[in-house]
Structures are given as structure tokens and as C-alpha cells.
Amino acid sequence: MKRFAVSVVAVFLVLCACNFAVAFLRFNRKTSAQLNEGFYIIIDAGHGGMDGGTSAADGTLEKNINLSIAQKLDSMFKACGFNTVMLRTGDELIGDNSLSTIRARKVSDIKTRLSIAHSYPQSVLISIHQNHYSVEKYNGAQVFYSPNAPASKLIAQAVQSSIVENIQPDNNRQIKAVGTNIYLLYNCNLPSIMVECGFLSNREEAEKLKNEVYQKQLAFSVVNGILNYLE
Numbered sequence: 001m002k003r004f005a006v007s008v009v010a011v012f013l014v015l016c017a018c019n020f021a022v023a024f025l026r027f028n029r030k031t032s033a034q035l036n037e038g039f040y041i042i043i044d045a046g047h048g049g050m051d052g053g054t055s056a057a058d059g060t061l062e063k064n065i066n067l068s069i070a071q072k073l074d075s076m077f078k079a080c081g082f083n084t085v086m087l088r089t090g091d092e093l094i095g096d097n098s099l100s101t102i103r104a105r106k107v108s109d110i111k112t113r114l115s116i117a118h119s120y121p122q123s124v125l126i127s128i129h130q131n132h133y134s135v136e137k138y139n140g141a142q143v144f145y146s147p148n149a150p151a152s153k154l155i156a157q158a159v160q161s162s163i164v165e166n167i168q169p170d171n172n173r174q175i176k177a178v179g180t181n182i183y184l185l186y187n188c189n190l191p192s193i194m195v196e197c198g199f200l201s202n203r204e205e206a207e208k209l210k211n212e213v214y215q216k217q218l219a220f221s222v223v224n225g226i227l228n229y230l231e
């Protein structure tokens, strides 16, 4: 039985890779020449350091899952020939950590992330987070977008569709513009999206989100969505 499960995962990954390879080839044929040299994929692993984000019932912290998925995105985008920027590469907040209050350090962190993103003006920002709700039954990824650059909504739709197509066929969630509570995207002038990859409050989904193979499938789906958009 275990061998069967391993084969199913292997077949899935091969299919996923094929889908990705087709998108990549189409993309390379049509689009790579049109991409400006200053075009970067900016990857934001949400939270970090003293800010763990939300958590699963077993104590798994959102910040660690965010970083793990962000690192996979970084490798995959690089393999496709993109320039990338990771806003954080370790378990840390990236602002002024000498500030006296937690709130001040968090504000400094998010402003630093925004300022780095804005220093790559012809780029796309992808922020990675995990969701949480007081009721366990909710699950599924949802992509949010910045209300500023019009391309954000198109990118969000392309990524949401790719996730549904590749790994979550029953997901009916709709993309949504962020409000003032999501500082980074609300204030970002670049085409920018936030992928809430799933709900840590749902035990079954939390187990998947902790799994390296599932994280790769998610990352594949996000990259595939971006390639579809750029095409």
C-alpha cells in the first residue's frame, strides 16, 4: 500500500513537472525576450524571527512554512531563468531589530520589505502566507492582490487558477483585493500578490502544508501561474 502511495505521488509530480515544462517552453519561446533586464521576481516569506505568524494545533509556525515554500519558489524561478530577490532568507525580521517594542520592530520590518520591493520598480512581488480561522472546516488556497497596479488582479487570477488546476480541484475560492490591514500589498506600487497557501487551522491541510512534497507542488503551481500570466 505504501509503495502504491509513493507511486501515486511520483506520477503526480511527473505530471506536474510536464505541465510546468510545457508552460516553461511556451514562455521561453514567446516571452523571455520581452522581459526587461530589470525584471525580478521578488519573493516575500511572511513573518520571521520573533513574529511566528499563525500556527497549527501541533505548534508548527507559519513563518517556517512560508520560508520553506519561498525557498522552493526561488529555486524554481531561477531554474526558469528569472532574476529573483528573497526579502528574507533566514528566520528573522529584516527591519531595525534594536527598536524597543515588538510593534516598532514589526513596523520597521514591513516598511523595509516595502522599500526593498520598490527598489526593483519593474518587477513582480509574491508574498507567501498561511491562513487561519477559528472554525477548523475551512481549507484551500486563496490569492489576494494589491489594489494599485492593474496587473496584480490578472496575476492573482492566473495563480489561483493554476493552484486549482494542479492540486486543489475542489477549491472554489475567489481572488480578492487586500484592504489596509495588509500593509505590504496595500502600499506596494508593483504588480503584487499574496498567496495564502492554506489553513493551518485545518488539521488535514496543516499536515499537507508541512510536507515538503506538497510544498513543491504548491510552488510549482505558483510558478506555472506566473508563466501563464507572462505568456
Ligand SMILES: [Zn+2]
Pocket (backbone or CB within 6 Å): 046, 047, 053, 054, 062, 129, 130
Ligand atoms: Zn501570515
